[in-house]
Amino acid sequence: MTWTSNTGVEIPDLVPASLRQEWVACGLCPGKDLHRLFTEHVDAHPDRDAVVDDAGPVTYADLDLMVSAAARTLTGAGLGPGDVVGIRMVNSRRAVVAELAVAAIGAVSLPFPAGRGDRDALSLLGRARAAGLLVDPGSDAPAGPLPHLRTTLALEAGCAPGTRPAPVVDPRQPARILVSSGSETEPKMVAYSHDAFAGGRANYVRALHRGDGPMRNLVLVPLSSSFGSCGVPVTIAALGGTLIVRERFDPAAALRLVAAHRPTHVFGVPTMLGRLADQHTGGRPPGLLALVSSGAALPPAVGKRCGDRFRTRVISVYGATDGVNCHDAGTGRPDPAVATIVITDEHGVLVPFGTRGEIRALGPMTPLSYVADPELNARYRSSGGWVRTGDEGFLDEHGVLHVTGRLRQVVLRGGLTISPAEVELHLSDHPAVAEAACVGVPDPDLGERLCACVVPRHGHQAPDLAALTTHLTATHDLEPRKLPERLLVLAALPLGPTGKVCRTTLTRLAAATP
Structure with missing residues (x-):
């Protein structure tokens, strides 16, 4: 039908x-x-x-x-x-x-x-x-x-x-x-x-x-x-x-x-x-x-x-x-x-x-x-x-469901689902950003907060969090709930064996950053 x-x-x-x-x-x-x-x-x-x-x-x-x-x-x-x-x-x-x-x-x-x-x-x-x-x-x-x-x-x-x-x-x-x-x-x-x-x-x-x-x-x-x-x-x-x-x-x-x-x-x-x-x-x-x-x-x-x-x-x-x-x-x-x-x-x-x-x-x-x-x-x-x-x-053997993780990358902030892919897409066109990836970091109140992990473009000063959020709102009309609340600046994004960004490593680095 x-x-x-x-x-x-x-x-x-x-x-x-x-x-x-x-x-x-x-x-x-x-x-x-x-x-x-x-x-x-x-x-x-x-x-x-x-x-x-x-x-x-x-x-x-x-x-x-x-x-x-x-x-x-x-x-x-x-x-x-x-x-x-x-x-x-x-x-x-x-x-x-x-x-x-x-x-x-x-x-x-x-x-x-x-x-x-x-x-x-x-x-x-x-x-x-x-x-x-x-x-x-x-x-x-x-x-x-x-x-x-x-x-x-x-x-x-x-x-x-x-x-x-x-x-x-x-x-x-x-x-x-x-x-x-x-x-x-x-x-x-x-x-x-x-x-x-x-x-x-x-x-x-x-x-x-x-x-x-x-x-x-x-x-x-x-x-x-x-x-x-x-x-x-x-x-x-x-x-x-x-x-x-x-x-x-x-x-x-x-x-x-x-x-x-x-x-x-x-x-x-x-x-x-x-x-x-x-x-x-x-x-x-x-x-x-x-x-x-x-x-x-x-x-x-x-x-x-x-x-x-x-x-x-x-x-x-x-x-x-x-x-x-x-x-x-x-x-x-x-x-x-x-x-x-x-x-x-x-x-x-x-x-x-x-x-x-x-x-x-x-x-x-x-x-x-x-x-x-x-x-x-x-x-x-x-x-x-x-x-x-x-x-x-x-x-398990009793038919009880155990949820252990997510195969798709999402961040759950206070019950709201945020797509890192969407935020990454718009961060990447910032003139001072060469590479960008977003991950969730644990938060005792909201469950997770979004952290933007960026590599500065050569010849540009690393943008601060305020500059990135201004770009996301002014240029892309991104909703406030989707804006990153943490920033991690790296010389390069960590890669896994297949050449993809290793989000496990990023999440660990982001969680350890004040």
């Missing part, structure tokens, strides 16, 4: 149709689109809180009215089935309404974080050939050529009576495109179907819950992020729970939300959860069942501190935008209701228990494919739809 947008972007499903049908038949995927699932929850419990944001709570009944009104606005602007619609909004009820309204008109949403530079926005919207863009009031479309973008709308979140949309949507078609910079020089786009969200991804979140009643999930990360997709399409549309968000992360304010709205689960990257633990002194908050960490490896010391301070479970999730998930990697077994995980050698052959190799995954949460990038599909998807994660690990 291949879905084609109105602007000509093709999104093939690389998983065999027979597997998709089997997952629906055995109940691992519902075979329903996200808007239909949302409205079933509206009808079942209209007075339940759907969203709690900085302005307070919104019930399912009121959210339904907001979504219907927004859907009419989108339809009136000429958007509809077959369109990709970008969403650049901060965490709020408006962002929730926007994503559900896109589903309500049968279109595909492409959320990406607000506050990022125009460079990534233009890349995403351009490659996806987005027909529309939804922004917060007071925001504008990115400045640059977007020939397929027909309209930019600033959505309000008001209630207005009207007919509820009833889109005819194949649940196998794309629902949302997840964005991750990964290890590529441009942000990756990965398309997920309605069933992959309401099935595999919802199965992952549902398995976190050991209590009675609906989940109440405080999501600290941007809803537009890959980890944040456990918010609107999963917590609300698939599970009918309550989603609690703030526009921006602030530890003290987040703790006030925990006290006031009693979430059952708090979702955050390790840096966020560590900062919550540093400010929390009140023991286990009423109603809290677990802290859920993902987006980066959870340092054991941070996990212990969170568990001790909150006196609750701390669940570390190994996952990736590309389509893999396992709770408590190192102590837990992969859940086939989410994704079956195997370990292979470089040729795709299964290796014995205890042997390290590449982690591969396939299951109900497996995405359709990468968007507008056949090269990524060829490189990171294998026969039968398996996802090649680029991560190294092994399964």
Whole structure:
């Protein structure tokens, strides 16, 4: 099956149709689109809180009215089935309404974080050939050529009576495109179907819950992020729970939300959860069942501190935008209701228990494919739809997954993925730089920080860190989160046996440099 947008972007499903049908038949995927699932929850419990944001709570009944009104606005602007619609909004009820309204008109949403530079926005919207863009009031479309973008709308979140949309949507078609910079020089786009969200991804979140009643999930990360997709399409549309968000992360304010709205689960990257633990002194908050960490490896010391301070479970999730998930990697077994995980050698052959190799995954949460990038599909998807994660690990004799490293070079700073390749590319055109490589150095707070390792060009004085970051921002509009925070000046980059830059040596040198 291949879905084609109105602007000509093709999104093939690389998983065999027979597997998709089997997952629906055995109940691992519902075979329903996200808007239909949302409205079933509206009808079942209209007075339940759907969203709690900085302005307070919104019930399912009121959210339904907001979504219907927004859907009419989108339809009136000429958007509809077959369109990709970008969403650049901060965490709020408006962002929730926007994503559900896109589903309500049968279109595909492409959320990406607000506050990022125009460079990534233009890349995403351009490659996806987005027909529309939804922004917060007071925001504008990115400045640059977007020939397929027909309209930019600033959505309000008001209630207005009207007919509820009833889109005819194949649940196998794309629902949302997840964005991750990964290890590529441009942000990756990965398309997920309605069933992959309401099935595999919802199965992952549902398995976190050991209590009675609906989940109440405080999501600290941007809803537009890959980890944040456990918010609107999963917590609300698939599970009918309550989603609690703030526009921006602030530890003290987040703790006030925990006290006031009693979430059952708090979702955050390790840096966020560590900062919550540093400010929390009140023991286990009423109603809290677990802290859920993902987006980066959870340092054991941070996990212990969170568990001790909150006196609750701390669940570390190994996952990736590309389509893999396992709770408590190192102590837990992969859940086939989410994704079956195997370990292979470089040729795709299964290796014995205890042997390290590449982690591969396939299951109900497996995405359709990468968007507008056949090269990524060829490189990171294998026969039968398996996802090649680029991560190294092994399964022990008990079937427990142990993640041991990354085969692809990325830096994880506070849960944000930075591509060294992208930064290196732009450092290399600085007039005083002959060679450049970037590596992550350990950091007790953020996990890793990016270090630029440069060789000065002959006849030029070595640039300082301020000069390099100015070049990256002024010349290439690089986002602040991607800027190097450390600098190592060398006479030559160390090389390995094959003639490639030896990143192991660079990382050691960078870590030893004050």
